[in-house]
Amino acid sequence: MSGTLRIGSGWALAAAFLVTSFSTYAERLSDIRNTKHNFSATVVPILPEGAQRNAAASSESQICAFCHTPHGATKAPKAPLWNRSLSAATYTPYTSGSLDAVDLDQPRAKSKLCLSCHDGTLALGQVNVLNRVENTKVDFTGPGIGPGDTIPEGHGALSGFTRRLGVDLTNDHPISFTFDSAQALRDGELYDPTAVPQVGERIRGERPNPTLPLEENRVECITCHDPHIRDTSGDNVKFLRVNRFQKGDPVDKKFDKDNDIICLACHDKAGWVGSAHANLSVATYQYEDAAAELREFPKGIQVWQAACLNCHDPHTVQGSRRLLREGTDGPVSVAANGARFKQGGESAIEEVCYACHSADGNTLRNQAMRPGFGVPDVKTDFTTMARHMPITSDDQQPASSREWGREVHNIGAGSGNRPNPTEGKDFVEDPQNLAARHVECTDCHNPHRVIRNRQFNDDTTVPATEGTHNHTEAQILAAGHSHHTNLASGVLRGISGVDPRVEGGGGGWASTEFGSNPVSFMVKRGDPGVGGSTDVSAGYVTREYQVCFKCHSNYAYGDNPPMLGDVKGATPPGTNALFQYTNQAMEYQSPSDHKGEGTSPTASGAFGDATSVGVSCRYIDDRTKQELDGLVDAAGNCVDYARNNHRAWHPVIDDTGRTTVQRNISSPNVWRTPFNMAVGVQTMYCTDCHGSDTDVNDGAVPRGGEQGNVWGPHGSDNDFLLKGPWDDQTGTLQPDGLCFRCHDYNYYGKQYPAGVSTGVTLESGFKRDSSIRTGGSCAGGAVANVNLHTGHAMQGVVQNFRCTYCHVAIPHGWKNKNFLANLNDVGPEAGLPKGTQLRTPNPQRVYEGPYYNGATLKVVNFQRSGEWTPASCGSAGPPGNGKRGVEWMNGSGGETCSNIP
Numbered sequence: 001m002s003g004t005l006r007i008g009s010g011w012a013l014a015a016a017f018l019v020t021s022f023s024t025y026a027e028r029l030s031d032i033r034n035t036k037h038n039f040s041a042t043v044v045p046i047l048p049e050g051a052q053r054n055a056a057a058s059s060e061s062q063i064c065a066f067c068h069t070p071h072g073a074t075k076a077p078k079a080p081l082w083n084r085s086l087s088a089a090t091y092t093p094y095t096s097g098s099l100d101a102v103d104l105d106q107p108r109a110k111s112k113l114c115l116s117c118h119d120g121t122l123a124l125g126q127v128n129v130l131n132r133v134e135n136t137k138v139d140f141t142g143p144g145i146g147p148g149d150t151i152p153e154g155h156g157a158l159s160g161f162t163r164r165l166g167v168d169l170t171n172d173h174p175i176s177f178t179f180d181s182a183q184a185l186r187d188g189e190l191y192d193p194t195a196v197p198q199v200g201e202r203i204r205g206e207r208p209n210p211t212l213p214l215e216e217n218r219v220e221c222i223t224c225h226d227p228h229i230r231d232t233s234g235d236n237v238k239f240l241r242v243n244r245f246q247k248g249d250p251v252d253k254k255f256d257k258d259n260d261i262i263c264l265a266c267h268d269k270a271g272w273v274g275s276a277h278a279n280l281s282v283a284t285y286q287y288e289d290a291a292a293e294l295r296e297f298p299k300g301i302q303v304w305q306a307a308c309l310n311c312h313d314p315h316t317v318q319g320s321r322r323l324l325r326e327g328t329d330g331p332v333s334v335a336a337n338g339a340r341f342k343q344g345g346e347s348a349i350e351e352v353c354y355a356c357h358s359a360d361g362n363t364l365r366n367q368a369m370r371p372g373f374g375v376p377d378v379k380t381d382f383t384t385m386a387r388h389m390p391i392t393s394d395d396q397q398p399a400s401s402r403e404w405g406r407e408v409h410n411i412g413a414g415s416g417n418r419p420n421p422t423e424g425k426d427f428v429e430d431p432q433n434l435a436a437r438h439v440e441c442t443d444c445h446n447p448h449r450v451i452r453n454r455q456f457n458d459d460t461t462v463p464a465t466e467g468t469h470n471h472t473e474a475q476i477l478a479a480g481h482s483h484h485t486n487l488a489s490g491v492l493r494g495i496s497g498v499d500p501r502v503e504g505g506g507g508g509w510a511s512t513e514f515g516s517n518p519v520s521f522m523v524k525r526g527d528p529g530v531g532g533s534t535d536v537s538a539g540y541v542t543r544e545y546q547v548c549f550k551c552h553s554n555y556a557y558g559d560n561p562p563m564l565g566d567v568k569g570a571t572p573p574g575t576n577a578l579f580q581y582t583n584q585a586m587e588y589q590s591p592s593d594h595k596g597e598g599t600s601p602t603a604s605g606a607f608g609d610a611t612s613v614g615v616s617c618r619y620i621d622d623r624t625k626q627e628l629d630g631l632v633d634a635a636g637n638c639v640d641y642a643r644n645n646h647r648a649w650h651p652v653i654d655d656t657g658r659t660t661v662q663r664n665i666s667s668p669n670v671w672r673t674p675f676n677m678a679v680g681v682q683t684m685y686c687t688d689c690h691g692s693d694t695d696v697n698d699g700a701v702p703r704g705g706e707q708g709n710v711w712g713p714h715g716s717d718n719d720f721l722l723k724g725p726w727d728d729q730t731g732t733l734q735p736d737g738l739c740f741r742c743h744d745y746n747y748y749g750k751q752y753p754a755g756v757s758t759g760v761t762l763e764s765g766f767k768r769d770s771s772i773r774t775g776g777s778c779a780g781g782a783v784a785n786v787n788l789h790t791g792h793a794m795q796g797v798v799q800n801f802r803c804t805y806c807h808v809a810i811p812h813g814w815k816n817k818n819f820l821a822n823l824n825d826v827g828p829e830a831g832l833p834k835g836t837q838l839r840t841p842n843p844q845r846v847y848e849g850p851y852y853n854g855a856t857l858k859v860v861n862f863q864r865s866g867e868w869t870p871a872s873c874g875s876a877g878p879p880g881n882g883k884r885g886v887e888w889m890n891g892s893g894g895e896t897c898s899n900i901p
Contacts, residue, residue: 004719008816026269029229029231029232029233029291031198032229033403035230036054039055041058041061054154055145056141056142059138061819066083077090077109080110083130084128085119085126086115089115089121092169093107094173095170099424101183102186108176110216110221111221118165119167120151122150126138153855154331158318160313160317161294165315170321171317173315176219176220177219179266180193187270187424189267189765190267191267193210198212198257199265200212200214212262219266225515226239245262246305247260247305250273261307261308263307264812269552272447274460276491277303277307277311279463279524283357284304285302287363290341291362294337294341297469303356309325310326312325317341317343319346322349324352326351329351330343330345340362348392348393349441350391350440356375357377358378359373359376359409371707373707374707382715384718385716388715389439389713390437393407395568396567403585407681409443410429412428427443428644429550431556434736437566449493449494449527450467451491454466454479454487455470456489456493457528459530460489460530467491469685470674471701472701480872484674484682486684492542495542496657497546497547499524500521500522500549500553501721502590508520513534513602513605514647514815515586518585518586521555525539528540537800543653544686545686552584554583561580562580563579564579564580571720574851575867588649588650589647590647590655595655597663597864600642604645604816605827606816607639607816608630608640608835612631612644617632619638619640621862623867634836637875643862644817644862644863646815647814647816648811648813648814649813651683663679664765664865667867670743672741673699690721692715699741699742718738728802731800732751735749747764748800750793751795758785761783761786765866766818767784767786767788769868802900805845805856807820808821814851818865824860830851835877837875837876840894844900860876870885
């Protein structure tokens with residue numbers, strides 16, 4: 001990995017020398033003679049690295065006359081004896097959903113002087129007066145000179161490597177807008193020009209003048225550029241008044257003209273200091289020579305030195321938004337040196353990231369070395385796998401006003417497309433826009449704030465090898481934790497999110513019942529800084545799920561989740577009996593009074609809970625033989641599915657409280673590391689299950705381990721962007737199934753020979769009550785007393801034992817404990833009244849999306865973990881066969897859970 005400080009002492013010394021030599025500050029000289037603005041035919045400028053002019057006069061020897069004249073100058077306000085006419089063109093100004101400027105319109109003042117050449121509408125040699133002759137045109141020559149001797153097109157007028165800007169300025173830094181205290185306040189990440197010395201209005205007689213001058217309190221071309229200057233070092237500084245590149249570590253809230261890139265004179269980006277793109281110990285990757293030459297960067301420049309210019313270009317490719325470098329889907333051209341660049345096109349934000357975050361970007365040295373290269377490759381997941389997030393314009397859902405192929409992502413845009421104050425800096429997008437299903441890299445990552453640390457608030461001066469969460473046991477213990485957590489990782493630092501749990505200090509759900517959507521969300525935004533609180537109620541993102549819920553909840557789509565097939569590249573409709581997506585914020589609700597084991601005191605959604613309506617009755621519990629209160633279901637059966645039952649959830653939002661003691665098991669090792677650490681207390685991430693396919697032996701860790709395949713739900717060869725296969729066949733004959741990345745296959749799905757001893761398996765909460773041996777058994781004999789998963793899977797018991805026989809197809813959260821399907825109690829989740837029994841069509845399975853994907857299980861009486869009996873399962877009565885226990889399991893009466901297809 002060339003260009004990093006981590007590869008050996010030789011590389012460290014070489015890199016240190018490069019930083020030292022590159023960091024030498026060079027003064028600006030007012031020396032137009034040795035710049036490209038010298039068009040003289042006889043006075044040839046000396047340009048950096050021996051460069052040649054692309055345009056020069058054929059015969060005229062003067063230098064200043066192409067812009068200035070002592071007599072006959074253009075009559076325009078503050079025009080400095082201008083010797084050219086001003087263009088009469090009408091310009092299309094820059095705009096964006098997060099732009100807070102209130103008076104952005106046509107270019108004004110000195111910016112129009114610059115555009116008299118740079119818009120390409122007037123000949124370079126067209127002047128008012130030359131040698132006492134009015135309206136003279138001097139002939140020009142040079143490689144690529146434009147039609148009528150206009151400014152050359154460089155690599156093409158639509159590319160980002162031209163200074164023929166045209167009249168469409170939407171891809172150019174905004175100009176002629178007021179930059180004052182009010183503007184800084186609206187934006188939230190701009191310096192107040194009245195409070196800092198580096199930018200402001202020049203006042204006659206006052207010294208020193210601001211480094212970056214405003215004109216009538218407006219940003220103009222001359223705010224950043226002085227057309228007469230060059231750098232004493234000989235670098236191509238593009239006429240910039242201060243550094244084109246970063247020279248050393250930036251300092252928060254303080255601009256240093258000797259050290260900082262010019263962008264930081266105005267833009268005070270929260271989180272930029274120490275971020276992965278600015279950190280001198282992280283962003284050490286060097287540019288390929290061809291890529292650097294194309295961008296007119298110094299050879300060997302590192303990412304931290306290019307700083308803002310890695311991703312932005314103030315005069316970028318036509319069609320790009322937010323000044324993003326190469327941020328379009330336009331055709332690719334190849335320069336003479338082999339460097340690639342775009343020619344126009346429509347906005348495609350992901351293309352900016354792909355320049356470095358890919359194996360084929362040809363931007364950084366050794367970028368194709370995978371695994372092992374430190375910059376994550378996300379492009380492979382998005383572009384080569386069977387399923388991917390809808391990131392390209394062509395993937396994204398059409399709205400009524402547009403066709404496939406138009407990017408809709410727009411941060412900071414509120415109702416009516418008006419900016420909400422400061423939301424752009426936090427990458428907040430109007431939820432009204434989220435109904436048009438799409439994703440961009442900046443939905444999940446704030447590139448100004450991401451850090452290469454395991455946790456979002458870690459010390460950026462001590463970077464980790466990756467910015468993903470602490471996952472292995474060693475990482476967890478090294479971070480001072482006793483268990484796996486759900487704390488946001490460094491790559492999620494400073495992005496926006498939402499949380500239904502903390503609105504107004506309490507829960508955002510109207511009810512604990514499964515199916516109850518959140519009624520409110522707290523929008524999380526802002527930069528936490530180093531050491532910021534990890535509390536879930538903090539105003540910024542502290543958990544990964546908060547980022548996911550922006551799109552995967554009713555915050556984005558109200559009460560009408562999108563349909564499968566609404567976007568391209570995603571899972572096809574009908575997969576796992578699913579046609580419409582579900583609400584993850586509803587499913588993952590983790591009520592505190594449903595933690596642990598036993599009967600939950602509030603509604604779960606199961607028939608018989610606190611919200612159920614029916615006639616009271618009495619029934620006999622199969623285990624205790626006690627007579628208990630129940631309710632009469634629609635078929636006249638006396639049932640109670642609330643006793644010993646509670647909601648289930650994977651601990652993404654909150655822990656379950658179901659420890660090994662609560663589960664009545666002696667060992668946590670039925671789970672694989674790290675989920676065998678502090679069972680019931682640990683939490684997890686959405687990306688423990690969602691992401692590119694992993695080796696089942698590595699659990700959730702991407703292939704290649706550290707600096708191997710990328711974490712995150714970018715793409716996968718499995719449906720639903722899962723890390724392993726998950727369908728109605730996952731189980732005994734699918735040992736690489738998704739579940740077995742966390743649940744040990746040896747104790748959940750492995751098929752042991754009949755008659756094997758109980759010593760082959762560990763205890764599971766799904767085991768028979770050790771005090772009851774009546775009712776017979778068809779599940780592995782004595783093994784059933786230890787673990788009914790391996791008991792059912794044993795040879796000669798259930799052929800091809802599969803997870804969705806008993807568990808629901810979307811195991812985010814559920815109305816029954818342990819995600820148990822119960823065909824005695826199918827309800828609103830399938831469009832039916834609570835307590836509806838479905839008869840299992842022997843020997844078929846029930847497919848009733850979204851939750852029943854080949855289900856067979858019927859529970860009559862729920863039991864605490866470790867206290868199940870054969871009679872706990874079976875038909876509650878009509879319309880089922882009314883059989884229970886082994887008699888029901890063996891198929892008597894036309895229903896069965898044996899020999900299932």
